[in-house]
Amino acid sequence: MGGRSGQDRIFHYLPLSFCASWIATLTFLLRGSLVTLNTDLTKLPTDMPATAPDYFLNVPQLLERMRRGVDEQIAQKGGVAHAIYSRAKAAWLRKKEQKSQLGDAVWLGIATSVVFPAIRKKMVGGNLKALICGSAPLIPETQDYFAMLGIAVLQVYGLTETTGICTMDDPNHVAPGRVGPAIPGIEMRLSDSDEIIVRGPNVFPGYWNRPQQTAEVLRDGWFRTGDQGEMDGSGNWRIVGRIKNLIILGSGHKIAPETIEEEIARSLPGAQQVVVVGNGRGYLSAIVTGNVSGEQVQAALHAVNPDLPHYKQVRAFHLRQEPFSIDNGMLTANGKLKRDLISARMKDEIEDMYRVKQAV
16 A cells, blocks of 8 residues: 555554544544555454554554554564563563663564564564554553664643643653653643643633533533543643542542553563542552452562551552453443443452451
8 A cells, every 4th residue: 555755554443432532533634644444353464554644543452552563473483582672571571671781782682673673664664764653541561662672752742621732742852751842832730629721722612502510610611531640841741630530538538540550560570450449448459450469469469559658558468360341341442441330240259358458
């Protein structure tokens, strides 16, 4: 498949039921880009390399799946490629932590010359300039992983009420775990409760025939996003979590579960999801999906808990082999956890965690 000279080729996965997806698609077409739409994840491994796009729009869940798929395929293949890949991954992590060892540069050099280009070509074709990811926060380790392969991941942040976009990573200054600065013409700041509020021509005028709800979110020209965030000295934003997802313990402590879930997931490579619960309870617990053992979860919690205040420490867990997915109704169409539904469907398992606490 080819386009005219200078024409960008876009591979677009995001569901068209979302404002950002429609706006992006129309923008691509207005720019004269060649757009390929994908609605079947099973065809992604063949469709994307065949399209060889310049840009690929996606969601965090899909990038996580792609990352795990590469790990699994190379592990199954074994041999020299697996040995180089494993050593290079370990060397990359040590380099990020400024703990490089003798020989790390050699393994990274070999992988960068031989293994990583082969992965890139098989995964996304040979023309990719960037993966553009939105709809939910992306785990920093996944963004780092693609950077190791030589693939830039640019995060964007926005809501339907803000016409789909407020921020985007600067390609020259990507900070893993952050979603970039506000785009020109848009103002963003924090309210007293660390809620992100937005003002600009992108903000909607109100909800159709819902004046009360409009008045709740639009105040003095500022739109209240419902997201908690923080901004660093460079103007890069980080999304901490949704205010409505806050867990309020019996002690009164208010906790954003997303950051704790990310920390635990970093120590559990085999886990597909970590969901922290505990509303109204005496302590936090976690549901962990994927191919992990109780011993691995305990080790992860032992690594994470000491760096957290006592009220943010996870004291019990439940293992669930089947991941939460769109197919089983536990994720939204763009990969976000349906936390209320998960709590309702797993009520008995959650109760068990507070009757018999597993030692962590």
